[in-house]
């Protein structure tokens with residue numbers, strides 16, 4: 101067989117053309133210095149911001165400072181194993197996490213690796229954690245309530261799906277309790293939850309997981325944790341991992357609730373990182389871009405239009421203040437980024453008014469658009485009445501002779517405070533809340549002494565859940581969603597009857613005279 105010269109050259113040409121495909125090239129860099137969890141690496145010319153890098157010993161790092169002749173890499177693991185001249189490989193992937201329904205019920209770290217001792221996460225989808233928030237055109241109005249089950253909040257500081265509401269207060273004032281109760285209240289409401297724990301103790305998180313499990317809430321909740329003992333970079337990226345998991349659900353039409361507990365510690369972790377990377381310190385030694393960092397994170401909470409998935413992410417960031425100082429740098433930042441704040445007061449907490457929500461300082465800028473009409477009807481005057489009460493109470497402690505109107509205001513205020521007291525892990529459903537508040541609005545509790553209000557509340561809720569007639573009325577209310585005159589009268593009639601019986605019983609037992 102004769103070989104034609106042009107065939108040979110064609111074969112050669114095609115071989116040469118495919119030649120470079122067979123060579124595997126890897127971009128590698130070399131560690132110049134390593135200290136305090138930061139490595140300076142040279143030779144990674146094409147590296148991306150936030151890219152995941154691999155050191156020897158399978159230790160991961162993240163590129164954060166891209167400079168002309170070196171890259172500042174934060175080490176996401178044990179940095180003591182890294183030496184000078186070690187090789188660093190590019191992964192060409194920005195940090196990512198597995199997402200999707202496989203995340204439900206799981207406890208993971210900031211890199212999406214399971215920490216709960218259960219099987220490997222078998223998610224088919226991964227997603228980069230640093231993303232841009234949905235634009236204005238893809239967003240929808242926030243007007244559906246996200247029920248917390250906490251009467252003080254649902255009535256006076258209503259939260260809507262897609263809203264960002266800050267929980268702020270000193271240490272040990274029940275901030276986490278509000279967040280956890282809200283998660284517990286999402287049971288059977290078709291809302292997924294993500295709890296991001298940043299810089300907390302391991303034992304605290306273990307307690308939270310246990311409580312959520314007991315309440316059956318892990319069936320729709322995923323937990324991302326970076327504890328106080330984890331390196332600062334892991335604490336820094338934890339909330340991004342959390343929101344990325346939430347976003348995947350939102351894009352698939354789900355309503356999601358995400359808690360960041362807490363962003364003060366997140367800011368501290370970022371400050372640590374920035375100072376180690378030798379970025380210039382600003383106010384309170386925080387880097388200037390910490391504001392941008394938090395706004396970028398919180399902007400990712402949204403309610404999107406149907407074309408964009410139709411879901412929502414409601415964010416409840418938590419901020420810890422020092423001695424009630426909300427004018428410090430991080431608190432003012434996050435207050436200005438969110439759509440309102442729930443202010444927790446330590447003096448209320450210590451005096452037994454729990455949840456220690458301060459109705460004066462607290463506000464929801466979405467407000468009553470996130471309430472059903474019936475709730476609006478019974479709760480619209482509460483804030484004002486409490487403000488009047490607080491003002492009067494301050495005076496009344498000096499004077500003894502009080503006129504009738506003042507006495508009424510004081511008495512009513514005390515009753516409001518009693519009604520909105522609530523234990524942990526005991527959410528009250530929307531309609532029971534509404535009926536409880538109706539008793540306040542219509543001044544039906546005048547014959548019950550303050551001390552007996554808690555007892556009344558307990559028995560009254562039992563009554564609501566049991567009594568046929570009131571259940572019928574509630575089902576009407578659920579349908580028309582507001583009180584008309586007749587419905588209100590019917591409710592008052594039954595409630596009055598119950599209260600009369602309750603007072604009679606107290607009198608018979610000589611508990612009151």
Ligand code: ATP
Nearest residue numbers: 270271272273274275276277278454455522523524
């Ligand atoms: P930290 O600053 O330590 O994170 P925190 O502000 O998150 O504290 P929590 O941990 O939620 O506060 O609550 C502090 C303590 O108060 C806990 O022991 C909790 O059980 C208790 N507590 C919180 N809310 C209530 C409540 N509504 N009724 C009774 N006890 C409560």
Ligand code: MG
Nearest residue numbers: 275276277361
């Ligand atoms: Mg807490």
